[in-house]
Amino acid sequence: MVWLIIYPLLTAFILGIIKRIIADYLDFITLSIFSGYLLIVFKITSSIGSNGIEYFLGSWEKLLGIRLHLAADGVFMVWLIALLTYLILIYCSSYIQENKAKYYILIYVLTASLMGLVLTADFFNLYVWFEIASIVSYSLAAINQNRNNFEGVLKYIVVGSIGGMLVLLAIILSYKLTGTLDLAEIAIRSQNISDFQQATIKILLLVGFGSKIALVPLHAWLPDVYTNANVTFNALSSALILKTVLYSLIKVLHNLFGGAFFSSKLQIIVMMWGVITFLVAHLLAYQQQNIKRLLAYSSIAHLGYLIMVFSLGTEKGLIAANFHLLNHALMKSALFLLSGILSLRIKSYLIRDWQGLGYKFPYSTLLFTGVSLAIIGLPPFNGFVSKWLMVQAIIDAGYVNIAFTILIGTILSLVYYLRIIKVLYSRRKNWEEEFDNNYKESKRLTAVTTVLAGSCLVLGIIPGPMLELINKTISILGG
Template sequence: MDTPVLLIALPLLTAFSLGIIKIFSKKMVKVVTVISATVHLALIMSVVREAMQRPIVYHLGDWDNLLGISLVIDSFSAMMALLIGVLAYAVIIYSLVYVDFHELKYYVLSFLLIAGVMGMSLTGDLFNLYVFFEIVSITSYALVAIKEEKASFEGAFKYLVMGMLSGAFVLLAIILTYQVTGALNFAQVAANFGDAPMLVRQTIFVFFLIGFGTKFCLVPLHAWLPDVYCGAPASFNALSSGLVIKASLYAFIRIVYLLFGMTTGISQVMIYWGVLTFLVAHILAYQQESLKRLLGYSSIAQIGYIMLAIGLGTESGIIAGSYHLFNDGLMKATLFLGVGIFSYTVGASKIDDLKGLGFSMPKVSFAVVIATLAIIGLPPFNGFISKWLILQAAWETEYIVAAFFVPIGSLLSLGYYLKVIKALYSRAEGELEVKPIDWKLRVPTYVLSAACLVMGIIPNLSLALITNIPKFLLDSSNYINLLLGR
């Protein structure tokens, strides 16, 4: 079966054929987009179902597993693939109405972005990871600038400079790793990495941390994100916050567990840096007036929680962290899509502009409120369950300080998200004229916010997928044997 490679190949093929299709018929572009996204989602579902039974290893071009590139789909990759499938489909449907600028370019870039993110989560080869990482970065820069406003060009340039720096550090780390292990395949790298001198290993860790950390917004390296989100279209914000940042974090987690293992030193770095990240981000988010900036800072904060949970290095910590990663993807996408609807219909971009919208657009506002409550961490939504699991895991491993700050962070986020809810449900001065909203904008938002509620009430749905993640992360020999086909 060649389905695993199709997960990457299909969006790539769609991206490049859209331009040719447009020459023949302009109407076909959107039709092909929807068909391709639907097929892609179906393929992902079938692969994920297969991977839940047994992890899949796919050798590209039938090369020997040490020479060629392999795709590895264990539970963690399968979870990422599922998240990518759901979010990408929702965002593509949403874009059919939302995007009225440079349509063709937008779809080409989006499909390239999806292919890149998918590649990052499935690949079993270090350099292949870098190539997909750069595909994601370059398409992101272009997507930020696509609205051709002043803010979007500045955001894109800032993003580009930071992205180039992060790419340079990742590349440096990869070539150093190759030099000390003589391999690029994850399995061989992991097996040989222990022999490297301590100093080199520490250097490589720092380079990976800076490189990927710039992309997933560790706190001193986060400054680009709010500016970028301001000028970008809301549909890209949902993709970026839900997928791009998460894929970088995924790659970092994978590399840290495979190459270094969770030693006490690394564990403490990740835990306390995670705590610092979410505290600073929450405090900065509190001062924001602009909705997109607020959500941007909130995205950074959630990264902090995931870092903290993954850094614990225990089974419960990894489960909590990966569950929060999945949940945050859903919640952030809902919020950005909802905010996108507000800005598309009435041009609201600041918190004050939301006044009265709760009455004129009750259903969309309700969906946004659900996602807001979920991201604060109130029961019965999914955010509550994952934050509770994080708290519990931190308590068990006796990182009491870290555990203490998890509810503090929730309180802080309650502070600024309440401002949003309050603005939504306070009366505006004049009567608001709201034109009816197209179903293509509404339905993806509803579906994602319903997913937040369902995941909170029946967590077993996704926990079944997640319970196997620690098996391949904690004991890297499992992953190595899987990749080498032993």
């Protein structure tokens, strides 16, 4: 199982060695190596039992070394990471022009670190992977061919370091209390830990991870980073990095004190936090002039939904949250990648510059419109199904008023996505002169976005099998 982590790592290092030799076949080799990775993922996940697989690094059993644990619920994340990264990698192979090899190396290391976050069952190891994911994302954010993004990345890195330190503090404190770093063992040993101590560790974790997943008062770096970053980074970050960090946060919060999180008074605080997050983020998104910033705020809002529903802790809530996590990953990566295509020619992400693009890129604009409707939460797209499930889960848990805020969020999100659709389909004067009509979208870019957008529609019309799958895999978290 450790192959899930070391295969991409080893690939990255070997790519670093041979990148000059294979420069001509770089795309082909990189993509075929990743196809091999998918095979590995398939092989490992197909052999998983109900208790998951455990792996002891260095063959040190009995808690001496580091333990990896692929629980049933991790399978879902593993597949999401592998498949989405693959799609984005294909997109990159056509979209990235300079320093391709190093970009691929970064993406491979990113894959490894996200896998590490999902798999690891050791608290400190989690921190290490967390930091690797962070530093890779700083790096990916800083690389942009056209524009410098150093200001955004500085904000990112400062906030990220502070968040990382809070996580480290939580880890040290829990080691001080329990004398072990294994998550399961901590749960066993934490019987006679006082409420304040538990709450302290949880809060440090929440704020530390929360500054990475941009919950509202901790969110301000994210739009700044996204504004000038490469769209592929935006897609990767929004669809995978934020989601995986959120997933590992939930995993830790759940495992650390044996699910006590979901019954404490912290739960209602986190739910309210989620509500504030998405309301504020939706309001801010309407104010934006830049598409990427707008999408960034929308990502923040959706993380608000996710953490709110995750913190319910009921089985229904987990199904809904996992499904929405999948959907949002698909939709947001599709939107970012499509905005990459749409701005290929115009080289601007300002909304007003996009006027009339709908007639130049009819297909991509159609997809963009469809996915926007999906992310607003309109039928027959997947966003609606997951919103329905989320609202239902929250009502079932007894928080009727909070459920209503999700619907208000829907209206707010409509307002700003409609703005883009409106601009895209408006005609523009003197447009023909600036823009030659013969521009065609690249096939590879279009294929990737078609797959993503198509899956949005398919999951909206036939969500049954996917929900069935999620239902099977949440056994661990559902407890």
